[in-house]
Amino acid sequence: MPSCLRPPRHPASRLVTALAALALTLAVTGCGGAATRANSPAPTVSSVPDRVEPLTPAPAPALPVTVTSADGTEVTVTSAERVIPLTGSLNEIVQTLGLGNRVVARDITATFEQATKLPVVTRGHDVSAESVLSLRPTLVLAETTSGPAEAIRQIRDAGIPLLVITPAKSLDDVPKRIETVAGALGVRDAGARLKQRTAERIAAARKDIPGDTSGKKPRVAFLYLRGSASVYLLGGSDSGAASLLEAAGAVDTGKESGLGKDFTPITSEALAAAAPDAILVMSKGLESVGGLDGLVKIPGVAQTPAGMDRRVVSVDDGVLLNYGPRTDQVLTSLIDQLYGKA
Secondary structure, three states, X not given: OOOOOOOOOOHHHHHHHHHHHHHHHOOOOOOOOOOOOOOOOOXXXXXXXXXXXXXXXXXXXXXXXXXXXXXXXXXXXXXXXXXXXXXXXXXXXXXXXXXXXXXXXXXXXXOXXXXXXXXXXEEOOEEOHHXXXXXOOOEEEXXXXXXXXXXXXXXXXOOOOEEEEOOOOOOOHHHHHHHHHHHHHOOHHHHHHHHHHHHHHHHHHHOOOXXXXXXXXXXXXXXXXXXXXXXXXXXXXXXXOHHHHHHOOOEEHHHHOOOOOOEEEXXXXXXXXXXXXXXXXXXXXXXXXXXXXXXXXXXXXXXXXXXXXXXXXXXXXXXXXXXXXXXXXXXXXXXXXXXXXX
16 A cells, blocks of 8 residues: 555555565465456556645744654654655655655655655665664654664654654545644644645546446455565455545445455455456556456456456556545546546
C-alpha cells in the first residue's frame, strides 16, 4: 500500500517490518508457466494524475490548538509555518488543504508533483531525526507505523509538536484523516470543505460502475510484488485494498477466501482457490517482475482466469492505498480498467 518500493506507510505501510522479514525468508511455492491468448489485451495503466488539487483560496491557520495523538499524547500546535508530514498520504492531505507552501520536507512515498522538489527526511523507509530537526519544523505529522521509535522520541524530546495519526485502511478513514490533519493545522473549515469535495467526488466516481443484470461482480486478487526482493504476496482482508475494490463493484478474492491477515505468500493453491478475473498490482510492483510477461510466470498466476486472459489492473504505488483526497481518482481508474473503459 499504499510509495515506491514497499507497501506504503499509509494503509499498507504498517506491513513494512513484516514484509522485510518475508523478503529474506519466503520462497514462492507451486508450479505453472506463462499462458497467453492470441487476443490477449495489454494491461492498462493508472490514469490518476500525479499531482494534487489544492483548495483555493488557501486557508489561514487559527492557532494554537491542542489535539490528541493516536498514541495518547496531547499535542499543542502553536505554528504551522514549517510542516513535515512523514508519509506521502499525510503530505497529500496537507497540500490539498491549500497549505503546500508550508510543507518543508517529505518522505520517499510522497511522489506527487508538488512534493518532488522537497528534501527527503527518510533513509530508505526510516525517519532520520537529524534530517527532520535540521529543517526546524513547527509541526511533524506521523503515523503509528512511522519509525524507528527512537527517531520519533528524539523529535519529541527536542520539543517539536509531533502528532501521530492512525493509518488508513478503508474508505471510511478518508474523512477522519482529513479532519484530523485539518484540526492539527488549525484549518477546520478548510477540512470540512475538503471532506465534502472528496465525498462528492467519490460518490460521482461510483455512479460510473456499469450495471450487470446477472449480478456477477468482477473477482480481483490484490498482489504485492517486489521481484528484486523475491517478495510475492496475496492480499487478504487487511491489505487495504478490499474497501476500494468493493467500492468499485468488485470482489476482493483474498478477503472472500478468508485470508484474515494483510498479506500471505502466493501459492498456486491459494490463487486457484481465489480464481480472480483480474489481478490488481501497484505499478512499480508490476515493473519489478518484468511487466505482464513476468507476472504470468509467477507460480499459479497463469492458471487463473486473470492470468489466462492477461487481465491486469495497475495503479501507481504512491496513490493506490492512500485513502486521501485523490481516492475518487483511484476509484475512477479501477472502474475504467475493470469494466473496459480505459
